[in-house]
Amino acid sequence: MKKKLSSIVSLLFILCTVVVGGAQIVKAENSAIRPDIGGTGSLTIHKHWAEDTSQIGDEGNGQEQTVSNPPVESVAFNIYELTPVDDAPTTPPSEKDGAVYSLNTAKTELMITFGGKTHKYTMGGKQTGTTNATGEYKFENLEGFYYVEEDLANSNPKVNGKDVTIATPAKPFVVSVPMTNPTGDGWFKDVHVYPKNQGMTPEKTVNNGGKNSVNIGDRLDFGIKVAIPSDIGEDEYKVFNIHDTLDEALTYVGDTVKVYVYKFESGAWQKKEMTTGFTGNFAEGAHPISVVFTEEGRKELAQLMSVDGGSYTHVGIEFGATVNEKVLEKPNYTVKNKGDIEWNNTPGDETIKTPTPETETNTGDIVIDKKDQAGADLSGAEFQIADSDADAKDGNKYIKVKVDDAGLITDLVYPGDADYDSADALNWVVRPHAASGDLGKKGDTFYASKFQGLQTHSGTDDEKVAMDYYVVETKTPNGYNLLDEPAKVTFADEDKTTHIVSKEIVNSKGFKLPNTGSLGMILLTVIGIILIGLAIVMFIPKKRRS
The missing domain is CATH 1.20.5 (Single alpha-helices involved in coiled-coils or other helix-helix interfaces)
Known part of the structure; x- marks a missing residue:
């Protein structure tokens, strides 16, 4: 089966709203002499996309409809005319009435089991068509009963010009051309069917008060959400799991994984927690995060989709992770992360992993470039940093840090934090242009060459608000004057790719009085x-x- 990955749609399952066998597929016994039929007819395939089961309409009646879902082009369909063998009914029994269809390997015979009997129908030569940009293909000059199948092996499906993935074909069906009309008192010869592919677009979100930039040590709340497959409760569905392989720069917060089902109601997503029907390891250090739905869980999801079950359309997981010191080793101080949906609804076929979109979260650096009045690098100065002008002027409300045994920053501690006055919270002092021997942890102070792991902006990518910081010179080189005011540093001036902002600070010589x-x-x-x-x-x- 051809499976084609897409940038917008990652995982699809099928729910057909088609005119199937038994839905008014009674063929005119002698249509050639009926003037209201007028000879052969046509079968038009309309292929449309549905994001979840809430967008699937009622069963079709063979007549043309108005559908708002986007069309799917380049999908192949095959039809075969059916001829009853021996005592098989002229009108094939319908799956809708409980009949079971099966094909031989060569696709020359259709066996229909119904009412304790098995009937045989020979299948005529295959006719093939591919949907156009409007999602349509019209088979013409038809008269009889036809077996219709979606042929994904020869399809290249697209929605709005972009490749999509169709996980399994629409369920094959039998249709009659011509058909009786919906009122049952006449015939029509141009039949329209609407097999829809339900799109299941996995979503991956990261939410930390609306920010996708954080301080090192901050917690991120991740979420993965995907539409519930329409056939999730069927026996053929053997695998449905959700995974998130955390990047090494993220530390999972133990026992935070929650499983939810979702529905969009009253203009917002509503959710309900699931507590059974899945397994997983959610303890501290779990890697990757995995939720494996059991057979009972898959059937529970199918029930939750029903009106009585609550009409939930999506399922997902939510969990917490903190940004650790390894983010400082990442290109541009940016940690990327994505999950996947693992599934298999085709017996004997391989299990597929469809990735979610990728999230990005960054931290940033502030580099103090200390100069003398001639523009030369100047060492011997010391700086501390605050996130407000008032805290900077207070002199006792600077940002502190926690470090590990290797001397790497693991957390930033702000005034007002519960552990701000703890022994683990070290004074954070930057010494520009200092030798390596003058840096590192010394007593209750951590000396560094620059300020690292800072949040660069608040808001989302579309509405970024640059963060401001205030650096204070707490020690000046011998013979130079201290800065008399905090120096404002803003990430609005950063290199947007590297998330580094450099602030040049010049010191002037002091005035000496006689001894x-x-x-x-x-x-x-x-x-x-x-x-x-x-x-x-x-x-x-x-x-x-x-």
Whole structure:
């Protein structure tokens, strides 16, 4: 079976709304002499897409309908005319009435078992057609009963010009040309059928307050959602599982996996938790995350799709993971992650894994480029960082860090966090242009060459709001002045690819005052005393001098 991957539709299952055998497929016994029939007729295939079972319409009646679902082009269909053998009924029994169809390997005979008997029908030469851009193909000059099958091996299905995947063909059916009309009092010769493919587009989301950029150590909440296959409860469906192989830069938060069914109602997604019908390892360190639906679970999903069961259309998992220090080893400080849907509804065929879309989450760096007034690199300065101007000016509300034994940052700790004053939360001090020996953990302080693992923006990709930070010079090189105000650094100025923003800070030379007690000061003092004495002598009256 040809299985073609698509960028927008990853996994499909089939629900047919077609005119099948038994749905008014009574053939006119002598149509050639009936003026209201007028000779041979036609069969038009209309191929449309349905995202889930809620978009599947009622059963067709053979007449043309208006369908809003998008058409599917380049799908092949084969039809074979049926001829009864021996005492087989002229009108083939319908699957709708409980008949069971089976073909021989050569597709020359159709066996129909019904009412405890098996009837044989020979299959005439195959006629083939492929749907056009409007999802249609018309077979003409037909008269009789026809077996119709979807031929995926010779299909290249597309929706809106993009390749899609059809997991299994629409269920074969038998149709009559011409047919009696819906009211049962006449005939029509141009028959229309609408076999729909139910699209199952796996979704992968990451939600951290609407942000896809985080600080190192922050938690992300992931979700995978996929439409429930329409044939999930049938015996042929042997495998249906959901996996997420976490990237090494993500640490799963143990026992957070939840399984839900979803339905879209009152303008929003409603969900209900499933607690049975699946197995999996959800403990701390689980890798990958896996939810394996049992046979009972698959049947429960089928029941949940029904009106009585709640009309749920999708199933999925939600779980938490934190961004760990390995994100700093990723290109552009970006961790990518995706899951897959594993399924098999074709006995004897291979199990397929259809990937979800890929999520991306990043952190960023702030590099302090310390210079002197001549533009040369300047070492010896120290900086700390805050996420607000008020905290920066406070002097005691800087961002702190936690580090592991290898000296890698594992978490950022903000003022107000429960563990901000704990021994594990180290002062975070950056020393630009410092030697490696002057960096690392020293007492209650972690010295680094730059600020790493920072959130670069809030919001989504479509509505990004750049994050602002404030760096404070807490120590200046000997002979230079400290900055008198925090320096604002914004990720609006970042390199959008690398998520690195560089801030140049220039220090100026200080002004030196004379040293108290120096020789120069003593001389000045002696001279001053002499001058004062001379002035006194000059103004004493002569009489008194004599």
